[in-house]
Amino acid sequence: MSISNPPQVLLFDVFGTVVEWRTCVTQALLTAAQKALSDPQKTLSPEVRTQATSMTNQDWLAIAEEWRRSYGHFTQTFDPAQQPFISVDEHHYRAIHAILKARQLDSLFTDAERWELALIWHRLEPWQDSVQGLHLLNRKFRTCTLSNGNVSLQQDLMRHGSLPFTDIASAEHFGAYKPSPRVYLGAVGKFGLQPQQCAMVAAHLHDLKAAKALGLQTVYVARHLEETAEVDLDEAAEVGQGRREGYVDMWVELGAGGFVEVARRFGISAE
Template identity: 65%
Template sequence: MSISPLPKVLFFDVFGTVVEWRSCVTRALMRAAERALLDSEKQLSVDVRVRAGAMTLEDWQAIAKEWRASYGRFTASFEPSSAFVSVDEHHYTYIQTLLQQRGLDGMLTDEERWDLALCWHRLEPWSDTVEGLKLLNHQFRTCTLSNGNVALLEDLQNYGSLPFTDVASAEHFGAYKPSSQVYHGAAKRFGLEPSECGMVAAHLYDLKAAKALGFMTIYIERPQEENLSAERIAEARQEGFVDQWVGLGCGGLVEVAKRFGIPAETNS
């Protein structure tokens, strides 16, 4: 089924929608701890060594999950009238809090914490992301619209060979989604009305905010990203703020291109 009328630009949420963060961030946490424990010159207390050595895969996964959740709380509570604080800065600050909570304070130097915080710049695309974006580029300009700061998004684009035609960040607009300032700013950046824009995301709050301003909306269900119950799915469908719903395992961004009438063989 094709989608009409067609938007002129498709904007994309990035974390969880375009790239996968759980396994990537968990691996980065584990590697940072392993390097710290193997560093013979690092003066770690016995307690920190014992605690770090006893951490399981599930423990590190829990830290990754809480780190991600803290990002959501940070962006949701940010006041646009305040001095802008980047997501990179938040990630750096909050990983120290998480390590302290688990008795791992002192395991990493300041430089090592910054390097760990930058693991969010090195996330892997979902398997359909690159192909799907290439297909969509035949018909649209494709642009990030993420709460991630500009440098973060540019690094993700380079690291994952993400073929976006443009990069836009909440940083450009001095606010964070779901502030209307971000969506209006993105449309204006391209000289468009919101009705000429599409928003693609794996998060209902993002699409609900975009739809309220006139964006066309496409939901991409991703593994573990929202874990919606059948009741919540039915509720969201009834509310009507999602124009197209791409379910789990249905092809992701490649399916989005198909629904716009772009055949997969276009990339061949």
């Protein structure tokens, strides 16, 4: 699969596609818990202290993954016709509170500390190829975020990871969340282009399927475990279905070089 008529703008999903979240969020949760447990000013019940002390890295990873799934459910079911717009930051705050409460761990953190946890998602690390690949792609294209993350979140990720996007577009600009057509077409309209003049780059096939249905070109960059990150899916089955349905124009396999390989296929050399 390849793109025979190169686009003018590349639109990038961010969470999971450009930045890695599992390691970053898990470590931040673990660090916050250790800080809370060692704080002499905190009054924690013996039950909460015992439970939090016994939790392993895998336990915090499970919380990070549940948190991520809650984001996927929130964005995929959000109906702008029926609900006032809620930012991803607000969702992350509400979700971590609910997740901790379900585990009887909500008293481990103050409300201010839960908000600080929600901002973990502003400090995620790029995948190894992201910065180099974007620099290469900038030689030929405008590169623009198209994330469900709010604008300030994306700005912080760009600063934190030195991500050289030429432009930012956020679901927040359009009052809806992907996979709403309003988001994809809003980003296309931002550049005064037609859908086929833009390509969506993502590690999530449902994102690409929605973009393709609106006429955008599509680039799939496989990232470790991302097809199972947002909803409970059999990853192999999802990938197989994506190949059969043919809505991906360029397919970059896991371990093939990520964005650097995308650049190579567009004729941009890393030399």
